[in-house]
Amino acid sequence: MNKVPIPTLERLATYLTALIELNCRKIDTVSSSDIEQATGINAAQFRKDLSYFGEFGRPGIGYDVEELKARLARILKVEQAQRVLLVGAGNLGSALIGFPVLKAQNFHIVAVFDNNYNKIGRKLWDLEIRDIAELAEVNTELQAQIGIIAVPATAAQQVACKLVEAGVKAILNFAPAILRLPEDVVVRNVDFGQELAVLAFHLTES
Amino acid sequence: MNKVPIPTLERLATYLTALIELNCRKIDTVSSSDIEQATGINAAQFRKDLSYFGEFGRPGIGYDVEELKARLARILKVEQAQRVLLVGAGNLGSALIGFPVLKAQNFHIVAVFDNNYNKIGRKLWDLEIRDIAELAEVNTELQAQIGIIAVPATAAQQVACKLVEAGVKAILNFAPAILRLPEDVVVRNVDFGQELAVLAFHLTES
DNA sequence: TGATGTTTGTGCCCAATTTCACAACAGTAA
């Protein structure tokens, strides 16, 4: 169970989203082909992905939606609310805080930090923007393990270090910068420019 | 040159970003290991990626930054400005419009659409929010080939169809929905919840 | 009970991608 491919993890999240949806629609059993229908991911792929974590379904029947949902949530560590720190109360940071889907998936942004004294103390939705200098201190109490970086690229490395000092073990980085951090900290980068570039490649000459 | 792996394309965008940066710093020649240094991507990987598109460097010397930058931009179709349509003038849409990095990478958001009559006609930064009903008409003039979907998941499919009708060939979709579109339309999905889930997986029990 | 139809879990193979390793090339210096 130690060697789970990253693509598998990404798909698990997709399955979970689909299951939450199905659960809302009072559907209580699904087959792997139902999942393919709902997510576009190959049914065999789905079964293989699950097989990394044991057995989940019953041959001839399928999967219990409620149970599968619970087990996937457990695997992805979101059975209980995951606390998340956000650094950077700019355009993107504001959008993230006002993004209800995150909470629905059990990721709770519990604090926002910035270094701009015009912003510190103000409210962003229902959260007060705090001084980045207080990050470590605040997190001794909150004990969040996940951090989101939404500051300019030039400040990203510095902010990442502060997050790590504060005990954060996983970082979602929106700044176009590569972060150099200890081995045991997991980083994922999101780069919109990169996404657009891949799209543009497929276009014919304009 | 017909079968370029997607991961290669993603990395090309990263190289280009790094080269723009290096160019600004007046560095005129780089080796593949300099690129590894700057991007974290293995030097051999870099050379192999380039090899899909011909020869770029000189043995013993390295690569001319200016030239490589220009050639990558050409490959990724961003030598000239790429026009982009945005649908959804909400939290995320606003953040995207106020995001200068896109323009620096030559992606120009040239029109914003919404279906909320309280928003239509208002300005978002320097762009006027237009009625989604005008999408096709507006694009007969603009001829944008790329569209961004930043509307709720429930409206995503419908908006996608409208974009395609308007001539868009590539879509960046931020809504957590799977889009069913003609074969010749390229789609990339961005899902923050998924990114966070992959991060959370690596955490120890909280 | 047995026959029939579904659906899972997974061994196995193939395709895609990454990494290695080295010949070929370019410069430099004696």
Place this chain on the structure above:
DNA sequence: TTACTGTTGTGAAATTGGGCACAAACATCA
């Protein structure tokens, strides 16, 4: 010229990931 250092481009090996296909498990119904 020769020797030496540095660096590319690329076949070939290694690794990784995806999907088929089938035995085994379960339900249903006569």
